[in-house]
Amino acid sequence: MAHQNQFSPDSARARAGTGIFLGSLLILIALFSAEVWAGFGDLDQRLQTAISGLPGIGSILGLAMSIFHCHALTAIKVVFYAGSIIGLAIAARAGREARGVASWLNLPVCRAILALVLVFLLGVVFSAEGAFGIIGTHRDALRQASVFGLLACGMTLVIIGGGIDLGVGSVLALVSVTFSLMSIHWGWQPWVSVPACLLLGAMCGGLAGTITAGFRIQPFVATLAMMVFARGLAKTVSGGTKVSTAVRNPDGTFRYVDVPAVFRFIDSRILDGNLSVVTVIFVVCAVLTWILLARHRWGTHLYAIGGNEEAARLSGVPVTSTKILSYVASGLLAGVAGLCQAAQEQQGDPETGAGYELTAIAIVVIGGTTLTGGRGGIGLTLLGTLTIGYLEKILSINAVPEASRLMLTGVIIVAAVLAQRRKR
Amino acid sequence: MSPPSQAADARNIDNEPLVRMVGISKKFGANQVLRNVDLEIRAGEVLVLAGENGAGKSTLIKILGGVHTEFDGEIWIQGRLVRPKSPSDAAALGLAVIYQELSLVPTMTVADNVFLGRSIAKRGFVNHDEQRRRAQRLLGQLGIEIPVESRVENLPLAQQQLTEIAKALARNARVIVMDEPTSALNAPEVEKLFSLVKDLKQRGCGIVYITHKMEEIQRIADRITVLRDGEHVGTAPASDLPPARLIQWLVGREIVEQFPRHAATPGHERLRLRGFTVLPTRGQLRPPVENVDLVVRAGEIVGIGGLQGSGASELFMGLFGAYGQNVRGEALLDGEPLRIQSPSAAISQGVALLTNDRKATGLVLSMSVIANATLAGLPRISPMGWRRPAVERSITARLCERVSLRAASLDMEVEWLSGGNQQKVALAKWLQTEPRLLLLDEPTRGIDVGAKREVYHLMNALTQQGLAILLVTSELPELLAMSDRIVVLHRGMVTAEFDSSEATPERVLASAMGRQMANRE
Structure with a gap:
């Protein structure tokens, strides 16, 4: 990777891969933050604000990284993507707090569907020049x-x-x-x-x-x-x-x-x-x-x-x-x-x-x-199969190297299980 | 040892008790378990803490031991107001509590256990030789012969108990609380424990001794504090409390008319046990149930009285096939021999067992009301194994009406139901199997008064329909009021049998504490 040709399709793929990696990390951060908020509901107000700032920091970080390395188009995608993730995290939190109103979010089925939707979203945003639409x-x-x-x-x-x-x-x-x-x-x-x-x-x-x-x-x-x-x-x-x-x-x-x-x-x-x-x-x-x-x-x-x-x-x-x-x-x-x-x-x-x-x-x-x-x-297992299957596919059509794919899969498992954890 | 006359001298400053608990009250939710209880532990004496099951003894001890940290009242230790915030906190205050479930690490050696949590170590490295020497010395002083290097799991229970005491002394405990220490010991081991207690007294320790056994109280007690329904009945020198009076203190209350038992006319002989015995499992010294003879007629409720360790629950489990073939003796159901192999065999022959712990052994909390209510009877309602959801739902709905269950939905997990409603689901499960003999182990434990009444009404209705019920309950008033006959067990053996007319709290309790009734046929 010493001297990359900026216009070769390979490097474009690699950049897209980096974008995916960052985007997925953002999902995780969002999911995780929602989890942390729920867990430390009665924490100090300032600390709560700091924790809830995490996705924001993450998205700014992602934005900076993408401007540095990627096309402007990808940068916009990342920002859009991060924004929607933050929105989802906030919705998840609101759902948890408002119990009755959005208690459906606590059902395992809904969470599994949510995870699948997120992965699909990932595919739509990083469609590898339309490959996801075929x-x-x-x-x-x-x-x-x-x-x-x-x-x-x-x-x-x-x-x-x-x-x-x-x-x-x-x-x-x-x-x-x-x-x-x-x-x-x-x-x-x-x-x-x-x-x-x-x-x-x-x-x-x-x-x-x-x-x-x-x-x-x-x-x-x-x-x-x-x-x-x-x-x-x-x-x-x-x-x-x-x-x-x-x-x-x-x-x-x-x-x-x-x-x-x-x-x-x-x-x-x-x-x-x-x-x-x-x-x-x-x-x-x-x-x-x-x-x-x-x-x-x-x-x-x-x-x-x-x-x-x-x-x-x-x-x-x-x-x-x-x-x-x-x-x-x-x-x-x-x-x-x-x-x-x-x-x-x-x-x-x-x-x-x-x-x-x-x-x-x-x-x-x-x-x-x-x-x-x-x-x-x-x-539930069918949904899980689709989630993992599509995640793998999306990563592979975007030519994300196997090493990052494995790491990412590990992180996703933890995040998904955190999201699936039962609340009392 | 100082004579008691000196102890009576109120001006003597040495007479300040080791521990004074004043006005202790404790609530679990809405349930008041202790109300304004006082307790005084003095140096060089054995205080026996007596009370029926559920009187609040354990709660009181757990407050002292730092297990329950939220309570009202004061604890004074040698003139200092303290509040144990954790078990280790209590240990630092010189309090050692030996609970019935021992707190030793079974895979570690005696020496390691004695010094557990306060190891003799240099820069984090444990000096095992020094620990071994000190443990040896300590045990030697106590006159206990236990190889300090053997693993605790390889020791008989009695030696484990002694190890626990040594552990308490290694922490320089001045007050030692023993919760039914002899429940697992045989006679010579009990003697050994008693001589150790005497020895500890002479060293100036204060000992709180909890027991259900009358003979032990008479042998060992210097003073006796009696609790009943969470209240302090009184404290008196042992010499002022002969057994008859003690039992009066223990039982005390009038039995209020809260039990609507309408006796049905007993029909034919439903269950007959002859010489029924549950064989001891590994580690048990004697059979938990030994040579029990028992008859239950259709439409009859036979109560089984007994204190902790009486073997009543084991009798039920043995009869239900939960111990497999590890039972001996004869069991006839409607005149035919009961095949005891497994719970499923028992169920198919018309025996049902409501266990005493609905969360641990009664219900599958993660499953719905329907799934729980139909679990035991699935073979009857699922031809070829294929389930019929609509049928299950209508059956469950009918059962829920019978047990007056109130649930938001039949599809909700039983975990979210109240204790009383959970118990009703467990009852519904057994009614669905249409049993001939119903074994009820603590059917009203931990449920509110209204739900209790509903359970009693259900028991009446069932016996009207000719069902035979065997009832185990640790609540004496319930036992006396709901049973048509009472059989009392002590250490797995029948010590007495009463008709409901001749049963009094005093007589039942006396038999439950091990007094053989002469008038037993």
């Missing part, structure tokens, strides 16, 4: 979010029941490798390989669930063990390499086989190429999960266990089996995600999906499902 961008954003969304749906079930599942990323890799092996190397038909792979995912979840619920080992530890074990199993199954369409012959040479039809189907698009099949799979799974959680006894039992396990047990809820089933469901959904992952990568990579479990947890928490269990839902 349908392909949205199609890809949704497709990329779908795998995480599948994991997050399973994670939601487990978290509502008071647990956590760290194993989903590795189970995804294991299923992805197994599916590739069955479809590419062994030439199995999809109506055999798909159920077999889903069964494998469910079994991994069931094993982790049995260890944690049956033997009363903390879910963190039990699923951590599953995370390590399933990764190792994936490497064993694949022989340590990627399972791709390059098949090794007995004499050591490679021959190339066709990408299996089932891979091509999962990776295809429908509706004139405007919707990915992966997204459809995700939505169907989310709807099924929602039905189970909201309309089946099992879901109610999960909420009860997460809310108060002892009370649930004394009300006749079968605690152990209900919990185990939640891990089975999580493993099953990780299996579905594994199928999608394999089809999109057109190979089974035993290293894939590392860290996905943490993204899934982040999505669940940003949506507003509480980590302590008992509160939340699939609807």
Whole structure:
């Protein structure tokens, strides 16, 4: 970055990225200030004024930075943006103080929608020369979010029941490798390989669930063990390499086989190429999960266990089996995600999906499902999936370097959770 | 030791009590728990603080120990007006309170615990050798033999209790408060504790001893202060308070006609227990419930009397299957053996248990009124497991009418309901399962008078319909008025059984304190 050409598209992108970064920081500052105001309601008046000045200071800072580095147009955008954020923060505060008037703002759903709207606003302002307005961008954003969304749906079930599942990323890799092996190397038909792979995912979840619920080992530890074990199993199954369409012959040479039809189907698009099949799979799974959680006894039992396990047990809820089933469901959904992952990568990579479990947890928490269990839902997780998915997409179309993207995601998670915190 | 005649000399300046609490009053919300209570702790004597459950003993002690800091009244320590603002503040004033829940760190050694918070350290580095030596010396002086290097969690409860006392003495406490210290001890351990108490007396400590056990009061007390309903009934030398008179002081009040019990005609035998025993869990020295024989008929309310640690709640939990298979003895429900494996098995056989702590074990506070009210009976109303929201709503609405629940909405989380309304939701949950036997553990704890009356009316209505109710309550008037028969437990065993006509507060309390009734059939 020593000598930048001011007119190259690359540097324009980098500037836009800086602008985004600053703008997003402003959101956070605004959210955070609203939080701090609410927390220290009876603080000294001057101190309150000083704290509430933060977004103002932030916007001036952002303005100065943008004038220094960016086009005038971007500077105007930043000012507009900062202004709207300050407005939102003030509205949030007013809502909190005026209880009855705007108490809807305290609902987790409204907060999750608000976060999504903010991210969308971000996309509109920093549209990367109109890229945000193209349908392909949205199609890809949704497709990329779908795998995480599948994991997050399973994670939601487990978290509502008071647990956590760290194993989903590795189970995804294991299923992805197994599916590739069955479809590419062994030439199995999809109506055999798909159920077999889903069964494998469910079994991994069931094993982790049995260890944690049956033997009363903390879910963190039990699923951590599953995370390590399933990764190792994936490497064993694949022989340590990627399972791709390059098949090794007995004499050591490679021959190339066709990408299996089932891979091509999962990776295809429908509706004139405007919707990915992966997204459809995700939505169907989310709807099924929602039905189970909201309309089946099992879901109610999960909420009860997460809310108060002892009370649930004394009300006749079968605690152990209900919990185990939640891990089975999580493993099953990780299996579905594994199928999608394999089809999109057109190979089974035993290293894939590392860290996905943490993204899934982040999505669940940003949506507003509480980590302590008992509160939340699939609807919230859908909103969380969209928020994280669009944030990623917006950052990537603006060519924000990965390093800043990661940092920003970390900050956003904290801010979102702060905003989701329940008030008494 | 100085003879008592000297202690009676009012002009002696040494006679200034160690601690004087004057006119202590305390409110929790609208609930007045202490009203103008006086307490005097003198050097070299054991003051027994007596009172029924809920008389305000613990609150008084917690004020002294700096746990409750908002109260009216004065505390004088050796002529100085003080106000303990925190437990450590109280410790600095020479006050040590040993609560029933011990305040030791189980994973640390005895020596570390004794010096916890005032470690012997140089520049922040703890001198473990020196701590060990001093702890050893201290324990030696007390005649306690505990390996100072063993972890507290590995010690039997009695030794943990002694460690707690050593910790108090390491802080040079002049006043030591013990809240039911013998509740978990066996006979030889109790002896040891008593000799230690005697020893502490001789060193000039003042000891406040809270107990429910009559024999302990008679053995150990120099003076007795009695509280009742948050009021100071009186203080007298132990010699002036023989058991009969003490019980009179404890019970005191007239039972006002606030309990609308209309006895139903008892029907057939609903529940029969023979030799019912709950096996002790790890760390328990004796079974919490031992050899209980009991009969409850349809339409009858049988009250179970007992003080803290009587085993009444454990009896309920055991009967309800909450302890799984860790119960012995025979239980017949309507003449058929009750299969006790799990709460769900108990529920399906028509047993319901209202637990004594609705927030911890009764309700899922994060769920709606509907979800809570239908939680125990979901299998009955959700075919194939699929829920029917409309059906649930209408069932809940009917139940709410029966228990006269007042909630803004059936969809609101029960967390936001008042205590009385929460209790009604818990009751509704059990009515929804259409039980044959209802176990009520403290059904009116912490709810207001109006809600209490509604609960009593509901109990009447239920027994009219032929339901059998077992009732545990720590409020003696409630027990006496609402029960058709009373069975008294002491340390897990039945000590007496009364018909409502022959039950008097004095007799029930005497049995609850461990006096075997000779006239028990």
